[in-house]
Amino acid sequence: MVAVFNKEVLSWYLLTLKLNEAVQANLPRSQPSTPGSPSKPPPSPPLCVTRGEPIPEEQQPEEDDKDGEEESTAFATVAHRQESEWVISIRDKLEQARHEEATVPWARFCIYRVPKSLREGDEEAYVPQVVSIGPYHHGKRRLRDMDRHKWRALHRVLRRTGHDVRLYLEAARALEDRCRACYEGRLALSSDEFVEMLVLDGTFLLELFRGVAVGAGEGFRDLGYDRNDPVFAMRSTMHGIQRDMIMLENQLPLFILDRLLGIQIGRPDQHGLVARLAVRFFDPLMPTDEPLRKADRARIESSTRAAATESFDPLTETGLHCLDIFRRSLLLTGPKPEPRLWIKRWSHTRRVADRRRLQLIHCVTELREAGIKFRKRKTDRFWDIKFADGVLKIPRLLIHDGTKSLFLNLIALEQCHSDCTKDITSYVIFMNNLINSEVDVSYLHYRGIIEHWLGSDRDVADLFNKLCQEVVFDFDDSYLSELSERVNRYYNHRWNTWGASLKHRYFGNPWAIISLIAAVFLLLLTCAQTFYSAYAYYHPP
Structure with missing residues (x-):
């Protein structure tokens, strides 16, 4: 009786496996039984075993072997089918990766989406608030108000030059694939929408560049705009536009701007003039004491009127976009020290640092206790820091409400961008190490090194302490590594610390100096009195 019961269970199990295979193979099922007639399991083959009689030993192994073979065959079939589908899905994913590897122009990327690790907590610093440039933020509802002014700019250009709009559209169409290759990720714009965006945004940028280049609002009036124009005039709106145009996700490739401007001035193959105009346009955002030298400004204005007959600096000729041009203008002129190996006791550890290993030097308060002095360095290059004879010379830095987004x-x-040096990152991390609290900011402000328009010194300290979150940094790639090493060597010298402590305690104010002199004088008198008393005792008169 036990053997019969096991065979019925095995038959049910095999029937379930076959039904499962039929469903997976999309095969039609058998017709259901008529209502009211309950389905019965298939009758098991009769067994020649009487009730209560034991099963012969020679018959039991044969039936068990047969059932085991059928069960293993069914399991093997299902496992083989599932494994085949799994392998097919893996091969599809590999084919998709191969296609992406072959078609995506990784080497041409220059306009990126800011990684989530960098933008956490500072979303507004990377997202435009006034105007959208490029495809990433194109068509957003809160930025559509500026679109009508873009169309006004294009209309003004066509009216001023007498050109047909198809001339600009065809030029942008010829560079469409090259422009698309500059952006990271898939773009949702169609071919016509993308070309229209290039012409519209590019013309808008060029009108702003040319209008600001002359200065004092004369450039916009020369281009035909009214002095009370809500956008094309030197108003407060211009500052917000400049801040948006310096964002990484809000860029156009520089070569499309060169082509559009070249068509306007009758020289389609020119290059370099847009870079000059961009440097002049972003002049107010420079975090320096004297943002642009008068000689450079005169050269830019003269080249604008002369339509850039001479070639521009090679560093800006090969620029990627406006943000890259602005960065190059910050780092231009004056050689920086070559990065050298970071030689310290922990140099055997991995070089890519996390938040715990971004400490290049000590803060201002600790360095002052070690006898290091701070002086303002007279230069318009804020990154050009020097250290010699215990004096750290730092150029003046202007901090305003747009400095955080800029940095x-x-x-x-x-x-x-892998081809960029990490000079700005090195400078920001260096200043972040110097500034730990509002006391450090207050002293740097007192020395004329930091000038800020924020609410308090605490806000400046928070700004620098939050700039370097989730930043990957290599010590060996920093141009300030040698300087930091020399500062730390000076800081670790005990005589310097003792001398600074003595000076701080006893030479901090005039009364302390007078007290120290009086104490020394009394000590000398005491020593003299003791000497003469002992001398008179051993050598009486």
Whole structure:
């Protein structure tokens, strides 16, 4: 009786496996039984075993072997089918990866989406608030108000030059594939929408560049705009536009701007003039004491009127976009020290640092206790820091409400683009090490090194302490590594610390100096009195 019961269970199990195979193979099922007639399991073959009689030993193994073979065959069939589908899915994914590897122009990327690790907590620093440039933020509802002014700019260009709009559309169409290759990720715009965006945004940028280049609002009036124009005039709106145009996700490739401007001035193959105009346009955002030298400004204005007959600096000729041009203008003129190996006791550890290993030097308060002095260095290059004879000379840095967004986007560009040096990142991390609290900011402000328009010194300290979050940094790639090493060597010298402590305690104010002199004088008198008393005792008169 036990053997019969096991055979019925095995038959049910095999029937379930076959039904499962039929469903997976999309085969039609058998017709259901008529209502009211309950389905019965198939009758098991009769067994020649009487009730209570034991099963012969020679018959039991044969039936068990047969059932085991059928069960193993069914399991093997199902497992083989499932494994085949799994392998097919893996092969599809590999084919998709091979196609992406072959078609995506990784080497041409220069306009990136800011990684999530960098933008956490500072979303507004990377997202435009006034105007969208390029495809990433194109068509967003809160930025559509500026679209009508873009069309006004295109209409003004066509009216001023007498050109047909098809001339610009055809030029942009010829560069469409090259422009698409500059952007990271898939773009949702169609071919016509993308070309229209290139012409519209590019013309808008060029009108702003040319209008600001002359200065004092004369450039916009020369281009035909009214002095009370809500956008094309030197108003407060211009500052917000400049901030948006310096964001990494809000860029157009430089070569499309060169082509559009070349068509306007009758020289389609020119290059370099847009870079000059961009440097002049972003002049107010420069975090320096004297943002642009008068000689450079005169050269830019003269080249604008002369339509750039001479070639521009090679560093800006090969620029990627406006943010890259701005960064190059910050780092231009004056050689920086070559990075050298970071030689310290922990140099055997991995070089890519995390938040715990971004400490290049000590803060201002600790360095002052070691006798290091701070002086303002007279130069218009804020990154050009010097150290000699215990004096750290730092150029003046201007901090305003757009400095945070400016530095964050410059750091994002250096983090995303492998061909960029990490000079801005090195400078920001260096200043972050110097500034730990509002006391450090207050002293740097007192020395004329930091000038800020924020609410308090605490806000400046928070700004620098939050700029370097989730930043990947290599000590050996920093142009300030040698300087930091020399500062740390000076800091670790005990005589310097003792001398600074003595000076701080006893020479901090005039009364302390007078007290020290009086104490020394009394000590000398005491020593003299003791000497003469002992001398008179051993050598009486």
